Amino acid sequence: MGTFKIEGGHQLKGSIQPQGAKNEALQILCAVLLTPELVTINNIPDIIDVNKLINLLIKLGVKVEKISKGSYTFQADEVDLDYLESDAFKVDGRGLRGSIMIVGPLLARFGKGYIPKPGGDKIGRRRLDTHFEGLINLGAKFKYSKEDQFYGVEAEYLTGTYMLLEEASVTGTANIVMAAVLARGITTIYNAACEPYLQQLCKMLNRMGAKISGVGSNMLIIEGVETLGGTEHRMLPDMIEIGSWIGLAAMTKSELTISNVSWNDLGVIPSVFRKLGITVEKQGDDIHIPAHTNGYEIQSYIDGSILTISDAPWPGFTPDLLSIILVVATQARGSVLIHQKMFESRLFFVDKLIDMGAKIILCDPHRATVIGHDFKSTLKATTMTSPDIRAGVSLLIAALSAKGTSTIQNIEQIDRGYENIDERLRAIGAKIERVE
Incomplete structure (x- = not known):
């Protein structure tokens, strides 16, 4: 130590x-899982939590290349879904709180997303209910193993709906948004978080081909699309x-x-x-x-x-x-x-x-x-x-x-x-x- x-x-x-903003980076890095195309991200902070998430993406099969200090390219065209059910993932995924946000993108694109109970600061209770209730509203089936504290959601496809979040969770909103962009139909999220970092995520997704309106407000309206493309993004x-x-x-x-x-x-x-x-x-x-x-x-x-x-x-x-x-x-x-x-x-x-x-x-x-x-x-x-x-x-x-x-x-x-x-x-x- x-x-x-x-x-x-x-x-x-x-x-x-x-x-670069730590809390933005954790959202943006998870969003690269939504497309098989190349995504370039700049001003990534060189800190433990972010580096752990990048290593987790690499183990998932994402091709990661460092261009220069703080700048990386990501390409998730050969994601290893078997890793999600491995013992190694159950250890790696617990290493940081931000790992929870891989669930929405994986569910939307591949029909399933898993995560062990994530770690992070010991600052009190930090519920995951908002994340999973939102994904269930989109049509996912929820699974939980109490023995090893392993969460999972699965769906053949997601369907847009109206939802009122019981808390304006930033990471919860991010997870639901990343799932809803590839859902069928229109999703309305009321009491959505509207932090600048969440706005940054929405702007990046729109550049990738998503259709999100209401960015910056607490009501997001998302018209689902079939696929997303690559983009370039810079952290605040x-x-x-x-x-x-x-x-x-x-x-x-x-x-x-x-x-x-x-x-x-x-x-x-x-x-x-x-x-x-x-x-x-x-x-x-x-x-x-x-x-x-x-x-x-x-x-x-x-x-x-x-x-x-x-x-x-x-x-x-x-x-x-x-x-x-x-x-x-x-x-x-x-x-x-x-x-x-x-x-x-x-x-x-x-x-x-x-x-x-x-x-x-x-x-x-x-x-x-x-x-x-x-x-x-x-x-x-x-x-x-x-x-x-x-x-x-x-x-x-x-x-x-x-x-x-x-x-x-x-x-x-x-x-x-x-x-x-x-x-x-x-x-x-x-x-x-x-x-x-």
Whole structure:
């Protein structure tokens, strides 16, 4: 297991380029299974979760060729369906959460899709019901082996229908969309997720010959087609990484420029950081964060009551950034209530911040009140373990702002979502060392 050693308390300076979006990549890579033709994808992040999915596609028989850094071609013209029922697949498919999204494309094109219970962050319950209920609505027969937790759906063909999703699941919507594009007739998905990454998937599928309307709204109408062709696609920059760098700049009182952020796809992210008192400047398609030498002050509501920051489906605030917001609030002027609605285990990392000297009251599994230090008392270095991707980066930001040398263990969790993070941070002045 790898470890980061971080010497905190140093100001950073310079420019940092966000990687391609992890959550978009997991959807887009599964979509290559929908066509036997060549698909070229650019700006793919070099991270553990994405590389695991690429390796899974290779084992499925997809021809994968690396053109250059972040650019690959994929051709699924000789898919090995026998692999889906092998013991090896039952192991490989458990390695990451995103593997669930191969089911929809395989079902639509080949009439069957299987998956073992997928892994991922241990942040609370993450149901698969939306995925399979949507596929059942399209005419698939569902099978489940409780003994080895193996799921399957089969159908001679899929038939378009109307469905109202009980939750606006991003991966669930993606799976259903990828199945519906090859179904017979028209599918209407109401309460569909409408995140930019889901919009990217729909736009890519339309370029491949799909007929999807309502892209960007919570009602998607899909007219099924017989086949899809090849295309070329480029990933958006990762909005979670962009938010992480905003928080890093504020906590370390650093002047940073985040390059090529695709402002139009950031939603409320800049305004939520501004509510914490952080100056987020738009410079073309870049974000500039000036050095907050005098700190930053949390806004109150107009009636003077304490600010609450909570997560919600898009266009609400993404739950993946609440951990960053919480850490940044520990050095703000004022107090804030963090309400994590979607996952009941995601705030449990706050005990590590309390050990570092943060003033945090964990009200219950979903809510934490943070009383900021206003930099009058710095966080203290400590040894900690990364519990999941986003909490891991939040602890890394805390360590970079803390006094002394901190150690973060289990950094494979961070590597799952952030590309060469130690090298990129050193390039802007961070004192961080990777110890294997």
